[in-house]
Amino acid sequence: MNRRSFIKSTGAVAITAAMTSPWSLSAAFAAEAPTSPKKGGHLIVGVDNASTTDRLDPAFWFEIWMYFTGSQLFNALVEIDEQGEIAPSLAQSWSNENGGRKWVLNIRQGVEFHDGRKLGAKDVVWSLNHHRGEKSTSPVKGYLDPVTAIDATGAHEVTITLSEPNVEFISLLSAVHFVITAENESFDKGIGTGAFILDSFQPGVRMLVKRNPNHWNPARGHVDSVETLAMNDSTARVAALVSGSVHMINRVNPRIVSRIEKMPAIQLVRDKDSQLFTLPGLSNVAPFNTLDGRLALKYAIDRQQMIDTVLGGYASLGNDNPIFPSNKYFAKDIPQRPYDPDQARFHWQKAGFNGPLVLYAADAGFPGAVDAAQLYQQSAKKAGIPLSVERVPDDAFWNDTWLKKSFCTSNWTSRPTADSLLSLVFTSKAPWNESAWRVPAFDQLVSAARGETNEDKRRQIYHDIQVMLVDQGSEIIPLYADSLSAASKKVQGFTSVPGLPLSANRAAEKVWLEG
Numbered sequence: 275m276n277r278r279s280f281i282k283s284t285g286a287v288a289i290t291a292a293m294t295s296p297w298s299l300s301a302a303f304a305a306e307a308p309t310s311p312k313k314g315g316h317l318i319v320g321v322d323n324a325s326t327t328d329r330l331d332p333a334f335w336f337e338i339w340m341y342f343t344g345s346q347l348f349n350a351l352v353e354i355d356e357q358g359e360i361a362p363s364l365a366q367s368w369s370n371e372n373g374g375r376k377w378v379l380n381i382r383q384g385v386e387f388h389d390g391r392k393l394g395a396k397d398v399v400w401s402l403n404h405h406r407g408e409k410s411t412s413p414v415k416g417y418l419d420p421v422t423a424i425d426a427t428g429a430h431e432v433t434i435t436l437s438e439p440n441v442e443f444i445s446l447l448s449a450v451h452f453v454i455t456a457e458n459e460s461f462d463k464g465i466g467t468g469a470f471i472l473d474s475f476q477p478g479v480r481m482l483v484k485r486n487p488n489h490w491n492p493a494r495g496h497v498d499s500v501e502t503l504a505m506n507d508s509t510a511r512v513a514a515l516v517s518g519s520v521h522m523i524n525r526v527n528p529r530i531v532s533r534i535e536k537m538p539a540i541q542l543v544r545d546k547d548s549q550l551f552t553l554p555g556l557s558n559v560a561p562f563n564t565l566d567g568r569l570a571l572k573y574a575i576d577r578q579q580m581i582d583t584v585l586g587g588y589a590s591l592g593n594d595n596p597i598f599p600s601n602k603y604f605a606k607d608i609p610q611r612p613y614d615p616d617q618a619r620f621h622w623q624k625a626g627f628n629g630p631l632v633l634y635a636a637d638a639g640f641p642g643a644v645d646a647a648q649l650y651q652q653s654a655k656k657a658g659i660p661l662s663v664e665r666v667p668d669d670a671f672w673n674d675t676w677l678k679k680s681f682c683t684s685n686w687t688s689r690p691t692a693d694s695l696l697s698l699v700f701t702s703k704a705p706w707n708e709s710a711w712r713v714p715a716f717d718q719l720v721s722a723a724r725g726e727t728n729e730d731k732r733r734q735i736y737h738d739i740q741v742m743l744v745d746q747g748s749e750i751i752p753l754y755a756d757s758l759s760a761a762s763k764k765v766q767g768f769t770s771v772p773g774l775p776l777s778a779n780r781a782a783e784k785v786w787l788e789g
Contacts (some may be wrong), residue, residue, distance in 0.1 A: 311496045311766070311767060311786040312496065312766075312786045312787065312788060313496055313497075313498075313786070314496075314497065314498050314787070315497045315498060315786070315787035316497065316498060316499045316500075316501065317497040317499070317500045317501070317521055317522070317765075317782060317785065317787065318500075318501045318502075318503065318519070318520045318521050318522075319342070319500065319501070319502045319503065319520060319521065319522045319523070319781075319782065320502075320503045320505035320510075320511045320514050320515070320520040320522070320523045320524075321338060321339045321342050321343075321502055321503070321504070321505065321523070321524050321776075322338065322339065322504075322505060322506045322507075322508070322511065322524060322525055323337030323338045323339045323506065324337075324339035324340075324477075324478045324479075324504030324505075324506060325337075325339075325477065325478050326477050326478035326479075327477060327478070328340050328477040328478060329461075329462055329477070330344060330347070330461055330462045330463070330464045330472075330475060331460075331461040331462050332344060332348070332404075332412075332450070332451040332452070332453050332461060333404060333405055333410060333411065333412035333413075333451065333461070334411075334412075335413075335450065335451055336413065336672075338524060338525075338775065338776070338779070339502070339504060341450045341779045342502060342524075342776055342779045342781075342782070343475075343481045343502050344450070344453065344779075345450060345453075345468070345779040345780050345782075345783075346468055346469065346470040346481075346483050346500060346502070346782050346783065347388075347464045347465075347466040347468040347470060347471075347472055347483065348453030348454060348455065348461075348466035348467065348468050349363050349364050349453060349454060349466065349467045349468055350363055350364065350447065350448060350449070350450070350452050350453050350454070351363055351364050351365035351379060351381075351398065351447045351448075351452065351454070352365055352368075352444060352445075352447050352448045353448055353778060353780070354448055354690055354771055354772075354773075354774055354778050355771070356769050356770065356771055356772075357772075358600065358690075358771070358772035358773070360444060360445055360448060360690065362382075363382075364381060364382050364385065364393065364398070364454055364467065365379045365380065365381060365382070365432075365447075366380050366381065366382045366383075367379075367380045368380065368444055370441070370443070370444075372439070373439040373441070373725060373727055374436070374439040374440045374441040374442075374443060374724075374725060374727070375435065375436045375437075375438070375439050375440075376433065376434070376435050376436070377433070377434045377436075377443055377444065378427070378431065378432070378433050378434075379398070379431070379432045379433075379434070380430060380431055381393065381394065381395055381398055381430040381431065381432060382430075382490065383430050384490065385467050385490040386467065386488050386490070387455070387456050387465055387466065387467055388464075388465050388466060388467075388468075388471045388472070388486060389456070389465055391456050393454070393467055394426075394429055394430060394457075395426035395427070395428060395429060395430055395431055395432045396426045396457045397454055397455070397456050397457045398424075398426075398432045398454055399424050399425065399426050399432060399457075400455075400456075400457040400458065400459075401452075401453065401454040401455055402418070402424050402434075402452065403424060404461070405417075405418055405451065405452070406418050406421070406424075412451060413451060413698070413705060413706070414446075414449050414451045414452060415705065416697055416698065416703070416704065416705050417446045417449065417694070417697065417698075419703075420436045420437050420438050420440065421434060421435065421436055421437075422435050422436065422437050423435040438721065438724065438725055439724065439725030439727075440693075440724045440725060441724070441725065441726070441727055442691045442693060442724070445690040445691045445694065446690075446691070446693075446694055448690050449689075449690075449694070450779055453466060454466065454467065467489075467490065468486065468489070468783070469485065469486055469489045469491070469494045469495030469782075469783035470483035470484060470485060470486055470495065470499075470500055470782070470783070471483060471484050471485075471486050473499070478504050479503075479504055480501060480502060480503050480504060481501070481502045482499065482500070482501050482502075483499060483500050484498065484499045485497065485498050485499065494780075494783040494784060495783050496767070496783075496785065496786035497782075497785070497786060497787060500782045502782070503520065505520075505523070506668075508525060508526075508527045508641065509527075511523040511524075511525070511526075512526065512527070512530065512760075515540060515760055515761075515762070516537075516540070518762070521761055521762045521764065521765050521787070522759070522760070522761040522762070522765055522768070522776075522781065522785070523759065523760055523761070524757075524759045524775055524776055525641060525757070525758065525759070525775070526542065526758040526759065526760050527641060527642075527758075528585045528586040528587075528588035528589075528641075528642075528756070528758060529584070529585070529586050529642070531586060531588070531758065532586060538763075539762065539763055540760055540761065540762055540763060541760065541761055541762075541763050541765070541768065542758060542759070542760050543758070543759045543760070543761070543768055543769075543770050544588070544756050544757070544758055544770065545756060545757040545758075545759075545770050545771065545772065545773060545774065545775055546590075546600075546756050546772075547589075547590055547598055547599050547600060547688075547754040547755075547756065547773070548598075548687060548688050548754075548755070548756060548757040548772070548773040548774065548775060549640070549685055549686065549687050549688070549754070549755040549756075549757055550592070550596055550598075550685060550686040550687075550751055550754060550755075551589075551592075551640040551643075551646070551683075551684075551685050551751070551752060551753055551755050552596075552640075552683075552684045552685060552686065552708070552749050552750065552751050553575075553633070553650075553681065553682070553683060553684070553749070553750040553751075553752070554681075554682065554684055554708040554709040554748065554749045554750075555568065555571065555680060555681045555709060555748050555749070555750070556680045556681070556709060556710045556748070557709055557710050557711045557712075557748035558710050559680040559710075560627050560629060561622075561625050561627035561629075561631065562680070562681075562709070562748050564625050564627075565746060566621040566622070566624040566625040567621070567622070567625035567627055568746070568747070568748055569617075569618075569621040570617075570618045570619075570620075570621035570622035570625055570657070570659065571618070571654070571659070571750060572594055572611055572750055573611065573612075573613070573614045573615075573617040573618035573621065573657070574613075574615065574618035574622075574650075574653060574654040574657045574659050574661075575613065575650050575653055575654070575750060575752055576613040576649065576650075576653040577591050577592065577613065577752040577753055578591065578613070579613075579649055579653065580646050580649055580650070580752055580753060581753055583645070583649060584642040584645050584646045584649065585642065585753070585755060585756075588755065588756040588758060589753040589754060589755040589756060590753065590754050591610060591752075591753060591754075592751040592752050592753040592754050593608060593610050593611055593744055593751070594611065594743065594744050594747060594749060594750055594751045595608065595740050595743055595744050595751060596686070596695055596696070596699065596700065596743065596749070596751060597692050597695075597736070597739075597740055598688050598754060598773060599754060600688070600772050600773060601691075601692055603692050603732075603733055603736035603737070604740075605736070605737045605740040605741070608740060608741060608744055611744070613653060615653075615656045615657040615658075616657075618654070618657035618658075618659060619657045619658045619659075622657065622658060622659050623658075630660075630662065631659070631660065631661050631662065631681065632661075632662050632663070632664050632679075632680075632681060633647050633650065633651070633661060633662070633663050633664070633681045633682065633683075634664050634666050634675050634679045634681065634682040634683070635647035635663055635664070635665055635666070635682070635683045636665065636666045636667065636668050636671040636675065636683060637668060638668040638669075638671040638672065639671060639676070639682060639683025639684050639685060640683055640684070640685040640755070641755075643683040644663070644665050646683070646752075647663045647683065648663055650663075651663050676708065677706075677708055684708055685755075686699065687757075687773065687774065687775070688772070688773025688774060689773075692723070692736055692739075693720065693723060693724055696720050696739070697720065700716070700720075700743065700747075700749075701716065701717050701720050702714065702716075702717050703717075708749070709747070709748035709749045710748070711747055711748040711749070713742075713746070715742075716739070716742055716743075719735055719738055719739050719742070720739060722735055723735040723736055723739065757775040759775055759776055759781075761785075764787050764788050764789045765785050765786075765787060765788075766785060766786055766787070766788050767784050767785040767786055768781055768784070768785050769781075769784060
């Protein structure tokens with residue numbers, strides 16, 4: 275499945291030239307917003323990971339440019355709030371029965387689509403079923419595999435029946451892809467219930483929207499219009515912000531934060547530990563097909579050096595564990611695996627691997643991936659591991675390298691539950707199982723955790739899951755990286771949502787412009 279090919283934005287401005295701008299920048303983290311939002315103005319945002327093949331259909335959203343633009347047009351049933359909790363959106367309330375096998379959602383009344391049609395239960399059924407078809411390539415199709423029926427059991431009531439218990443199923447519906455359009459409508463028309471109405475959409479270039487005067491949530495949608503520009507080059511994004519060409523950008527390179535700390539006109543919003551930077555090795559290919567091969571490469575990486583050198587300290591140590599520290603089931607008691615060349619050498623010799631070992635790296639995999647790979651090469655060399663690094667083009671990385679090469683760079687953002695990431699990436703049938711690690715005992719644990727209603731037992735199952743991944747898994751996860759977004763201080767209401775950048779992709783509808 276395609277994670278999305280990147281395209282380079284043209285006309286990038288050198289960062290040194292940007293620093294000569296009369297604008298100035300500081301590392302002020304998410305200033306407190308006034309209590310009375312101001313209406314009006316034209317907001318311009320620069321966001322990366324755009325492609326000329328992007329579509330408004332959420333079944334084809336694979337990266338943040340579409341997450342952010344799509345969220346301007348559409349609403350989901352629930353969303354993640356600033357405390358990291360599930361909050362109502364188009365579903366006003368919900369309940370579950372039979373140990374999480376049946377979920378009843380009460381759909382908000384009085385909501386209009388952009389074309390004036392009223393929101394009802396049938397629209398929700400249509401939109402969710404859009405991801406369930408046999409030919410669907412939606413990245414969230416796997417979340418709905420246990421669903422046996424989605425029914426409109428009232429004008430504003432939807433009942434979802436599962437074949438197995440899942441006590442956190444409602445959290446899965448917060449995924450950005452589960453947005454709602456009208457029954458029998460094509461998502462590509464952009465007709466949603468969102469705070470903004472589509473004006474024009476040029477994939478890989480820009481999207482322009484105007485404020486929805488009939489939006490159901492009076493606390494959202496303050497600016498008159500939003501222009502989202504595709505800016506895949508990190509230097510160009512910062513230069514545009516510094517020059518005043520845009521009001522807001524995502525993914526600030528942490529290595530330049532120290533250079534812009536003394537500039538007071540821009541705020542930096544830090545979402546701590548919001549991304550996994552990963553190095554998946556295909557477990558069906560040597561040396562990853564042996565436990566010793568995997569352990570050797572886990573001991574051979576200097577994680578702290580990578581954090582200090584590549585990310586400027588804007589990250590925390592990872593332990594080959596995909597569960598985020600902010601998750602309530604995060605196992606704090608698992609000992610941190612150190613950088614240990616002697617242990618790495620021991621396991622490498624036991625693995626008996628003699629072939630070439632190549633790490634395919636692109637900054638498309640994660641920011642600074644090439645530099646990180648070169649540091650890894652140096653630390654592995656001290657253990658006698660002949661790791662070589664091959665830099666591959668960003669624009670072809672997700673199509674030609676990821677899921678195809680035996681060892682590469684990758685990244686994942688935080689998910690609302692432990693199961694949502696495990697089921698997406700780590701179980702045997704996961705649609706994006708980037709390490710090809712397929713262990714039936716692991717799958718059974720993940721399934722058991724979904725349906726366990728006893729909190730203590732559930733916590734123990736997730737603890738066992740994490741131990742298995744740390745000790746046996748085929749993904750090297752060296753760190754949890756912070757997500758850094760930035761905006762002019764004219765932008766107010768820019769909040770941080772745990773693990774989800776750009777205010778959980780809804781900054782455009784939450785912010786307003788002062789001055």
